[in-house]
Amino acid sequence: MQQQRNTNFYAIGLSYKKADAEVRGHFSLSETAKIAILKQARTKGIKSLLLVSTCNRTEIYGFAERPCILIDLLCDNTKGTVEEFQNVAYVHKNNDAISHMFKVGSGLDSQILGDFEIIGQLKSGAKKSKNAGLLNSYLERLVNSVIRASKRIKTETELSSGATSVSFASVQYIMSNVKHISEKNILLFGTGKIGRNTCENLVKHTKNTHITLINRTKDKAEAVAGKFNLLVKDYRNLQEEINISDIVIVATGAQNPTVYKSLIQTKKPLLILDLSIPKNVNEDVRDLENITLVHLDDLAKITDETLEKRKAYIPAAETIIYEINVEFNAWLDTLKFVPTIQAIKHKLTDLKNSEFSTQRKKLDNFNEEQAELISSNLIQKITNQFAHHLREDSNSSDESIELIKKIFQLETTKNV
CATH class of the missing domain: 3.30.460.30 (Glutamyl-tRNA reductase, N-terminal domain)
Known part of the structure; x- marks a missing residue:
């Protein structure tokens, strides 16, 4: 190209x-x-x-x-x-x-x-x-x-x-800050890559069986839930599920907030982790005293011995x-000599075609098929020799390229 x-x-x-x-x-x-x-x-x-x-x-x-x-x-x-x-x-x-x-x-x-x-x-x-x-x-x-x-x-x-992703950091945060995690109701909203990885880490590290998945496209949530025998709810049940949860993890790909203050009626403590970019949890949820909102930038600041060892x-x-x-x-x-090699090949091909034209006029029994085979092989061997020289003699390849251009009167184009 x-x-x-x-x-x-x-x-x-x-x-x-x-x-x-x-x-x-x-x-x-x-x-x-x-x-x-x-x-x-x-x-x-x-x-x-x-x-x-x-x-x-x-x-x-x-x-x-x-x-x-x-x-x-x-x-x-x-x-x-x-x-x-x-x-x-x-x-x-x-x-x-x-x-x-x-x-x-x-x-x-x-x-x-x-x-x-x-x-x-x-x-x-x-x-x-x-x-x-x-x-x-x-x-x-x-x-x-x-x-x-x-x-x-x-x-x-x-x-x-060990695990190093933001999805693991979120689970690590939950385990460090929530007591009796295996008994809590967890809602995972969004089953893209981060959501899937978070779900896997939740199941693996928390031993929690009270995990519900919601995704705008329900069959995607069902595909993830099927691997871990988890519950899936319709998107229209989002508000209801938020209010019966102890932990909500938001990992959607939406371009605007999907969770906001007016959706939350529960008075019990609710931890919300927003793993989305752009942010998918509206900052107005912080107005509620029972809400703890943690964003992925906060999670990334968590350091442990494993991270230090890395x-x-x-x-x-x-x-x-x-x-x-x-x-x-x-x-x-x-790459710098590829255009030169290509130009040599084109030059030799032009010379071959010119010679073929001359021989057709001179010889009644000119075997063009045989001549084409022999000449094409020779052209390939000649260009291979030039390429080999330029690769092996990289220190003086610029000088060699200029000399070749001069001898063959070449015009080349820059390639990548």
């Missing part, structure tokens, strides 16, 4: 490090927004980009002449403004953007150290971009390299020892990232 001249590879975005949950919510990308950005990117001449939107970050990786093009794409399709973005954002370019993706995908940049759930987002984003024709060889190779690094870190280090494995993870990053950069270096 061709990369346009004067473009660079950028990673633009915001995360939990500088943007609180409310601001992150302004830039959260719904599935509809992602589709819109991919369509809009094509109209702006962008050849390759990848979208990531999780509870703790929103990012765009892509090629553009200037990062503001990608920033405008994000702001045009979310509630966020350019001014708001600039207050909390980061912009990484070329090698720095590559390094950033490795850190994100490896769990080193996660809100909870070692949380690898972002890898699923990178895979999903790459698939969507590829289906839209917006994933060039550079970005696809980079994503695959990050996935490799993530897998090696999981298997070769204990950076992700920090010891950061150097080992960074070594793995370095090794795979070196491999990726070596692959990038080979």
Whole structure:
């Protein structure tokens, strides 16, 4: 695939490090927004980009002449403004953007150290971009390299020892702050990825059988409940279930609050955990004295001995990232001579076609099929020799490329 001249590879975005949950919510990308950005990117001449939107970050990786093009794409399709973005954002370019993706995908940049759930987002984003024709060889190779690094870190280090996700942190919080947890009524509202993981952790660690699931699409809740023999209620029963619960966990993908003060009539203590971005529990519930509201940003601040121990494995993870990053950069270096090899092949093919035309006129019994086979094999062997030389002699490959261009009088295009 061709990369346009004067473009660079950028990673633009915001995360939990500088943007609180409310601001992150302004830039959260719904599935509809992602589709819109991919369509809009094509109209702006962008050849390759990848979208990531999780509870703790929103990012765009892509090629553009200037990062503001990608920033405008994000702001045009979310509630966020350019001014708001600039207050909390980061912009990484070329090698720095590559390094950033490795850190994100490896769990080193996660809100909870070692949380690898972002890898699923990178895979999903790459698939969507590829289906839209917006994933060039550079970005696809980079994503695959990050996935490799993530897998090696999981298997070769204990950076992700135990559970590390926000969903586990929520269950850990409940177990630390609620007495007789196995006897409490728990409502889980939302059965997306975070909801499913939270449900699994609840069943595993609390031994609670009084867990009810609600989802706008009931069959999705039933699919999750079936694995653990849990109860499912209709969305229309949400208010009723909230008021008979001791703990409510909200993990929906809604763009606006779905739980608010007027839904709550119970006077008994009620713990509400909001694991959603944007926030799905209205702040007005804090007006009720019996309500304790905890957001995922609060959960991420929880540290324990296990989390502290994981920090010891950061150097080992960074070594793995370095090794795979070196491999990726070596692959990038080979790309600079790909256009030259292609140009040589085209030049030799043109010479072959010209010679064929001459021989057809000279020879009545010219065997074009046999000549085509022999000449094509020779062209491939010649170009392979050039490619081998350039790969093996990387220190002087720039000089070799210029000499080859001069000898063959080549015009090449820049590829990625």
